Amino acid sequence: MPETDLSAPVAAFLAAQGYSVKSEVANCDLVAVRDGEAPVVVELKQRFSLDLLLQCVDRLAVSDTVYLAFPAESAGTAWKKRRKAVLKTCRRLGLGILVLRAQPDGSYAVLPVLDPGAYRPRVNAKRRGRLLKEFANRIGDPNTGGSTRVKIMTAYRQDALRVAAALADGGDRAVAELRPEARSTAVAGLLQRNVYGWFERVSRGRYRLTPAGQTALRTYAETVRGLAGTQC
Template sequence: MAVRHETELYAPIKAFFESLGYEIKGEVRNCDLVGIKPEQQEPLIVEIKKTFNLSLVLQGMQRLKLTSNVYVAVERNRAKKGAVNQRWNELVGLCRQLGLGLLTVTLFKTKPPLVEVLCKPEGPNRDERKTTAIRPGSRKERLLREFHARSGDYNTGGSTRLKLVTAYREKALRVAAALQVLGEAAPVQLARTAAVSGAAAILQHNYYGWFERVARGRYKLTPFGEAALSEYAAVLQEQGNEAAAAKTIKPDEGDVLHQIAETPVPYSSAAAEDVEDD
């Protein structure tokens, strides 16, 4: 059963790694799928394509700069046994030489999808990477920060030309929701109500056109902002659920990954990059 879009492979791959204990989120800083295990510091990255090609290999090699735990994933189509991209023994050999993992997804009309790991990743300096501290400001740190700053998985890995729900968009939504309730408000009031410390910068830069300055230090919601609150209602609901759960769970002060997510970042270096991911 041939897939029409690589996004069709995301759900089976996500379910597979969730069964192994990973928390999964799609389209995190241009990676199709990112996974984190609570007890591990090294993230999982999976790049997804309909078929095995050079572009997929190059993407996988780029992701090895972030983590040694990188898989490339493609559909396994039983109707294409003679195709070059279905010569699995040769493709496994290539991936092993490059340090990449390879997994396939077989889709059926009447049965659940089958995910198979043909080889596991063995990236360069794998043992060294496990003990290396995460450097502040590095691409890996920004990947982990973005992952943990999102309240849920609202993007399908492999999506193209779609608006992504990034951590920055989530913050802007919280500010918009607070402004909808208050009518007009100052940045300080919105920062307190929405629990977004960078509310002033979000209002001033107004990347999405959701906010309008009506007087010095006073803002209101635009029709675009009202429409966004309706469009992303599910995201706001999930954020509310996350906030309620957080009140009942005390974070582990020794958890390095959560420290990364909570560490403040200057607006100029973080927000602009998050908007670009959209």
């Protein structure tokens, strides 16, 4: 069962409890936020492993509520043979466990085997701030939890696409002209940093789209349409 197939049932499980859920936020497979509460982080894997455990320990730097999630049918030898020890370890670390079990109709039930305990590791306020900022700034939920070897659609990439779309006519334009069309006050920074190589400085304060930028608009055409009318 691919990790991406785990994303939808776990997201639905959290959404049913009143959480807003987004995928692939700040290197976390799933992040769920509910008013007035710390974020819930879920890491998805095809089976329980040391790598998954270590990954979730790292996520404790951004949230006190972190879950490991994997399907029961392919949970791995460590889980099946040493379940008691695994539960004890996760409990001491303050981690939770969600197990997905296949149903006769082909769907998956999410079973909370262990909820995060009272252990409070030191939370990295800076990393949590970056995670919540990315969650708040990202438009919609354009990624699939558990994705690997694909480019993640971040809030920054969405903002850059908005600016690229404003330059789509092929001419060069001044930053002041682009701000209202791109609906952003951060246009100058995006153009100057030019992280993706989409923009070219023609003269002081004037930019145009590069061939790479034109390719990006074609590649992300559906995303660009979805961003129309949104605010950076």
